[in-house]
Amino acid sequence: MSVTSPAFFIFSALVCLALFALGRRDALKKLLLVAVSLYFYATFDVRFVFVLLSLALISFAAGRLVTTAPDARARKRRLLVCIAVSLLPLFTFKYMPVIIEGSGTNPLGLDGLLGALILPIGISFYTFQAISYPLDLYRGTLKHTASFLDLVCYLTFFPKLLLGPITRAGQFLPQLERPLRIADSAAATSGLWLIFQGLIKKLVFADVLAEQFVEPAFSDPTDNGTLFLVIAIFAYSFQMYFDLAGYTDIVRGVSRLMGFELPINFNRPYLAASISNFWQRWHITMSSFFRDYLYFSIGGSKYGNVYLNLIITFVAIGIWHGAGWTFVVYGLLHGSLVGWERFRREARKRHGLPTEPTGARLVLSILITFTIVSWARLLFRAETLGDAGIYLRSLGNVSDLSVPVSDIGVALLILSALMHFTPPAWAEQLRGRIAAWPSAFQATLAGIGVFLCLALPTTSAGFIYAQF
Amino acid sequence: MIARRLFATNGWFTLLLLVSGLLAVEIALHVKAQIKNGRGLFPTTEETRESAKDPETGLNIFSPNSTIKSLGTTIVSNAYGLRSPQISTKPQHGEYRIAVMGASTVAGAYTPRNEQLFSYRLADMLKRRKPGRRIGVINAGIPGYSVSSMRTMLERRVLALHPQLVLLYSGFNDIASFCQAASTRSRRNLSLPYIGLPSKLLLPEIVKKNTVDMRISSEISGSLPAKPFRIPPAALAAYRAEIEAMARQARRAGADFAIVSSLTAHRAGMPLEQQQDLSKSALYYYGKCLDHQSLNATLAAMNSVQRSVAREYGIPYIDLTRSVAGGRANFVDSTHLTVAGEEAVAEALTPHVIAQMD
Numbered sequence: 167m168s169v170t171s172p173a174f175f176i177f178s179a180l181v182c183l184a185l186f187a188l189g190r191r192d193a194l195k196k197l198l199l200v201a202v203s204l205y206f207y208a209t210f211d212v213r214f215v216f217v218l219l220s221l222a223l224i225s226f227a228a229g230r231l232v233t234t235a236p237d238a239r240a241r242k243r244r245l246l247v248c249i250a251v252s253l254l255p256l257f258t259f260k261y262m263p264v265i266i267e268g269s270g271t272n273p274l275g276l277d278g279l280l281g282a283l284i285l286p287i288g289i290s291f292y293t294f295q296a297i298s299y300p301l302d303l304y305r306g307t308l309k310h311t312a313s314f315l316d317l318v319c320y321l322t323f324f325p326k327l328l329l330g331p332i333t334r335a336g337q338f339l340p341q342l343e344r345p346l347r348i349a350d351s352a353a354a355t356s357g358l359w360l361i362f363q364g365l366i367k368k369l370v371f372a373d374v375l376a377e378q379f380v381e382p383a384f385s386d387p388t389d390n391g392t393l394f395l396v397i398a399i400f401a402y403s404f405q406m407y408f409d410l411a412g413y414t415d416i417v418r419g420v421s422r423l424m425g426f427e428l429p430i431n432f433n434r435p436y437l438a439a440s441i442s443n444f445w446q447r448w449h450i451t452m453s454s455f456f457r458d459y460l461y462f463s464i465g466g467s468k469y470g471n472v473y474l475n476l477i478i479t480f481v482a483i484g485i486w487h488g489a490g491w492t493f494v495v496y497g498l499l500h501g502s503l504v505g506w507e508r509f510r511r512e513a514r515k516r517h518g519l520p521t522e523p524t525g526a527r528l529v530l531s532i533l534i535t536f537t538i539v540s541w542a543r544l545l546f547r548a549e550t551l552g553d554a555g556i557y558l559r560s561l562g563n564v565s566d567l568s569v570p571v572s573d574i575g576v577a578l579l580i581l582s583a584l585m586h587f588t589p590p591a592w593a594e595q596l597r598g599r600i601a602a603w604p605s606a607f608q609a610t611l612a613g614i615g616v617f618l619c620l621a622l623p624t625t626s627a628g629f630i631y632a633q634f
Numbered sequence: 635m636i637a638r639r640l641f642a643t644n645g646w647f648t649l650l651l652l653v654s655g656l657l658a659v660e661i662a663l664h665v666k667a668q669i670k671n672g673r674g675l676f677p678t679t680e681e682t683r684e685s686a687k688d689p690e691t692g693l694n695i696f697s698p699n700s701t702i703k704s705l706g707t708t709i710v711s712n713a714y715g716l717r718s719p720q721i722s723t724k725p726q727h728g729e730y731r732i733a734v735m736g737a738s739t740v741a742g743a744y745t746p747r748n749e750q751l752f753s754y755r756l757a758d759m760l761k762r763r764k765p766g767r768r769i770g771v772i773n774a775g776i777p778g779y780s781v782s783s784m785r786t787m788l789e790r791r792v793l794a795l796h797p798q799l800v801l802l803y804s805g806f807n808d809i810a811s812f813c814q815a816a817s818t819r820s821r822r823n824l825s826l827p828y829i830g831l832p833s834k835l836l837l838p839e840i841v842k843k844n845t846v847d848m849r850i851s852s853e854i855s856g857s858l859p860a861k862p863f864r865i866p867p868a869a870l871a872a873y874r875a876e877i878e879a880m881a882r883q884a885r886r887a888g889a890d891f892a893i894v895s896s897l898t899a900h901r902a903g904m905p906l907e908q909q910q911d912l913s914k915s916a917l918y919y920y921g922k923c924l925d926h927q928s929l930n931a932t933l934a935a936m937n938s939v940q941r942s943v944a945r946e947y948g949i950p951y952i953d954l955t956r957s958v959a960g961g962r963a964n965f966v967d968s969t970h971l972t973v974a975g976e977e978a979v980a981e982a983l984t985p986h987v988i989a990q991m992d
Contacts, residue, residue, distance in 0.1 A: 173830035208826040284823070354645025423645075573851045605644055609651035616656065620838050621845035 167209045169328070169416050170368055175361075177206065178325075178420045185348050185424060195346045196319045199424075203324035207288075214286040217255055218327075221296045222318045224252050228300035229311045245304050249297055256293045259285050264489035287632055288328040290486060294455055296321055299335040301459055307336040316342045323426070325417035329410065329631045331431045332451040341426055348425045355601055355608070357422035362615050364415030371578055372408035373623040375401045378575035384547055387557045391566025395557065397579070402547055403540040404582040407435065409630045410449065436539070436586045439523055439531040441503040444539055456483050472508065477501040487546070492554065496545040503538065532587075574622060656837065663836040686715055691790045693783050695776055709741075710748050714791060717741050717748060718773040725796050729768035730991055732756070733797035733889075735784045735880070737805040739896070740775025742976065744966040750973045755980035756987065763988060772797060780807045781876040788880050793887040799990050800884045801952075801983070803894045804940070806916070806969060808873050809932055813923035815869035846914045850926075863928040865935055874939045881947045890990050892950040893940045894983070897958055898933060899965035912960065915967035950986065957982035 167173050181202050188195050208215050228248030235241035299317065302308040312320070312335070320338045349357055383390055383398030390398075414431040421428045431450050438444035445453045461479040464470065477498065484497025511521045523531045548554035571579075585593075600608065684702050688695045695715030696702060702709040712720045725731045734740050734753045742751040749755075753773040760769045774792050776783070781804050788800065877893070884891035900912035910917075910926050917929065924932060944951035957978070958964060964975030971979060 167828050171830065173828050176829060176831070205826065209828045211823040211825050213824060349645065351644035351646060355643060355648065356645070358645045358648055568857060570857045572849065572857075573854045574849060576854055602643060605648040605651055608643070608648040609655060612648065612652045613655055616652075617841060620841040621848055 167206060169325075169413060169420075170365060177202075178423070182348055182423055185346070190345065192346045193315070196315050196342065199324075200315070200318050200322055203319075203322035203327060206324040207322070207327060210287050211284060213284075214288075217259075217286045217289065218292060218322060219318075221252060221255060221293060222321045224248065225296040225299045225321065226314050226317050228252065229303050229317070232300045232303050233311055241304060245300055248300050252293060252297050255286075256289055259289055261485075261489045291330045291332055292321055292327060294332050294452075295326075295334070298332075298455070298459070299339075302334060302336040307334075308339065312339050312342075323421075325421045325424075325426075326428055329413050329417075329629060330451055331414055331418070331429050332455050333428055334455070337429060338426070346425055349423045353422055353425075357419040358608075358612070359597065359601060360415045360419030360422065362419075362612055364412045364417075364419060365619050366615055367408040367412030367415060368629075369412075369619040370622050371582060372405050372412055374574060374578050375405040375408070375582065377623070378571045379579070380405055380547070382570065384557070387560035388563075390560065390563070390570075391568055392561050392564045393567045394569050395561055395563075397569060399544065400536075400540050401579055401582075402543055403436070403536070404579070404586070406543065406546075406630055407432065407586075408582070413629055413631070434586065434590050436536045437532055437590070438535050438539075439528055440507050440535055441500060441538065442507050444535055445500070445504070452486070453483070456486075473505040476505045476508070480504065490549075491551055492545040492548055495551065496542060499542055499545070660835060660837050663840060667836065688715055688791070691786050693776070693786060694778065707742070707744060707746050708748075716772065716774055716776070717751065718753070719748075719770075721770065721772055721795055723795065725770065725798075726768055729770050730760075730764075730799075731770040731772065731795070731797045732799045732801060732987065733772040733774055733788075733792045733795070734801045734803060735788055735792065736775035736803040737779040737784070737807050738775065738777035739805050739970055740773060740803050741777050742773075742775070743777055743970045745971065745973060745976055750976055752971070752976040752979040752983070755977055756983055759980055759984045760987060760991075763984065764991070767991075775803075778807060779805075780811060781873060781880075785876050785880050785883070789883050793883060793889065796887075797889050799890045799892065799987065800880070801892050801894050801987075802877065802880060803896060804877070804936075805896050806898075806933065806936065808936065809916075809920050809924070809929075812865045812869045812873075812932065813863075813920060815866040843915075843918050846918050850910060850914075850917065863924055863932070865932060870935065870939065873936065874943060877940060877943045878947070881943060881949055885947075890949075891947075892952055892986070892990065893944050894952045895937055895940065895954050896933075897954055897960075897965075897969070897971075897979075899960050899962070899968050901955070901960040902930070904960065908961075912962070912965070913968050916969065950990070952983065952986045954979060954982045 167177065181198070184198055184202075185195055188198065204215050204218070207218060225248075228245070228251075231244040231248060232241055235244050299308070299312070299320075303311065316339055317335075319342055320333075320335060323333075323338070326333055379394075379398045379401035383395055384402075387395055411432045414428075418428045418430070429451050431452075433447040433450065435444055435448040438447050456479050460482055461475055464475050464478060466472070466475060478501075480501030481494060481497035483500070484493040484495075487493050487496070514521050522528075544554050544557055545551075548557060600611065603611075684697060684704060685694050686697045687693070696709060696711035696717060698711055698713050698715040700709075700711050702711065709717050712718050714721065732753075734756075740751075740753070742748075745751055751773060753771045753775075757769050757771040760771075761767070772792060772795060774784075774787055776787070779787070784802070784804065792800070881891045898913070898916070900909040902909075904912070913926055913929060917924070917926065920929060941951050943949075958975065959978070962972075964972055964978055966972055966975075
């Protein structure tokens, strides 16, 4: 059940109705949410449900073990063991098959078994959410353990189950302790607006950019000219943003209708003036998770070698995305750039020079950062380092200046750039104005959006982050 | 109170308005289809259900012995559920019986009356050219058939009616299976079912059909997106295997077999804009995996397979592309014939069939 399918919205609407019908019976509401969330996950594969419930059990046990430890050393030991156990399913499903295939060996005859494993969709996301529970208890962000029902409700909550946002236990569990009420009229308006903009981002922008620029360019780069390949790299950046941001908007909107708030994931990432700033704006829940739980834990900027800590953190980010050398190199690249920026910033500070660019230098920094981020994405899109090399070599085809896209492709690419590089305040103002429109006008605008979502895409591509 | 709500701001009410609006549009479209084509949610007493399952083949056929009004056509079906005259189990004494295998083009998806189909017109033309000779033509075309369905129909139904000549006009429905074979293979998931929207919604279909221009316009860009597509070798081999199987079955049953080239409205040599305009309906169905260029390449590959089978089995390949012109005069859309087109096909086939008879 894709989150862009009518089935998902029918399903969500029925859940909202059921929550409304249950009135003030919060325990029943939580049970309902768990049941529908497990059913939602089972529409992908029933077997995935067992993986999810196993993680819930592990996480619950981890919380108990951490909070009942006799001393600080025991707490830390138990925490580390629980994190390792929680990571086991992720390692087994996602990384072990790749490691064994890459090694060319067949230890214990596992090759056949591992080959039959299907990667549970969303495991990369909900594993981290499961880990955040004992971690937040350990750090004191959560003051007390949650009931098993609350914990399962948190982990299985279906809008965020597949692709996040990676919502920490400390962000979601307190919402379960309040009375559970579906959205009032104002929250429903903003929730619907989020869903509407999410669908436009995914179905109109992401899918059309994928179909017209990215797929043709990457499926056979040697068949295309330099200009098209260069444009496709930037189109891929826009596609990635609209794909995951669109998904995030949809699920945040659906959650808001049900009375829950999920964290934001993006803050105009392509307006970043540095790679460090980019990671504060891109996939915020994921990057902040690694910052808070890995980077700070291994010393951050306070203990050990800060540059090594940065490299370790970013390589981990890379590997989280996929078990391949392209992702390792991606992590190394970003870690090195962030490290370099830190070094430069510190040096400029020591010499009394401004550390942040302004004016024309700011604009230039933004463009340079966007260019670096986009070209580094080649490692994301290419299946192997060799494929990335083929793409780069194909850039030499300067005699072919054709850009084989339709008018819609051109229009959407230009609109993508405009949407990213205009002041954020404009979007806020527009949002505020539309939110104040009467319902009839809002419904008309939404109807136009439905028309565009039906008319413009030819293919319906899956979500990019579903493969992670 | 409703007027007040319309001009208030309430997210839930907005949602209700949106869903109600979409539902109203959908119902209106169904009512319009009912009035225009007689096909909608509420069949009249004069009509019967359009299709049935053939107990012999398990395939869809027209409802047997029925008069079906659909898309401005009146389909009169025989006892076998084919848009054909009633057929005796065995040919009458001296009868030359021809069977035409195919899909919606053969069935005359947009041809108003049975008598205007090229199979009927072929029978008439043959009778004029061979006076005194009994001629029977079985129209075994059913919309939606692939070559696999045609083979099953031939094997289990049509050959039992003892045709002396089988003409295969396979059409292009198999492109759907090529596209499917080329898409990512789905894993073997054990998933629970869920409620979705009914598959026969008119609103998405009508929006998509009427916005092909939006998707393929290249006024500003000057070019169209390339959809690199190669027919998966296994899918093309399967396509070939089905045609070969039909040729062998016909031969075993003592019937001659001939392959007729499948025609399109757009032709090489026409201005590109005209070609794109004429191939719009094909791009509507197959636009997910094909652009105009790859559509032409796929059509060429299919015809090439047919030619190759004809050569290998020593059977005639009847190329109608020179004798039946493309364009709107002969074609309703990319592939379906107008009444004039049916006449043109019948005229083009006549000399070839006479050659087989002699």
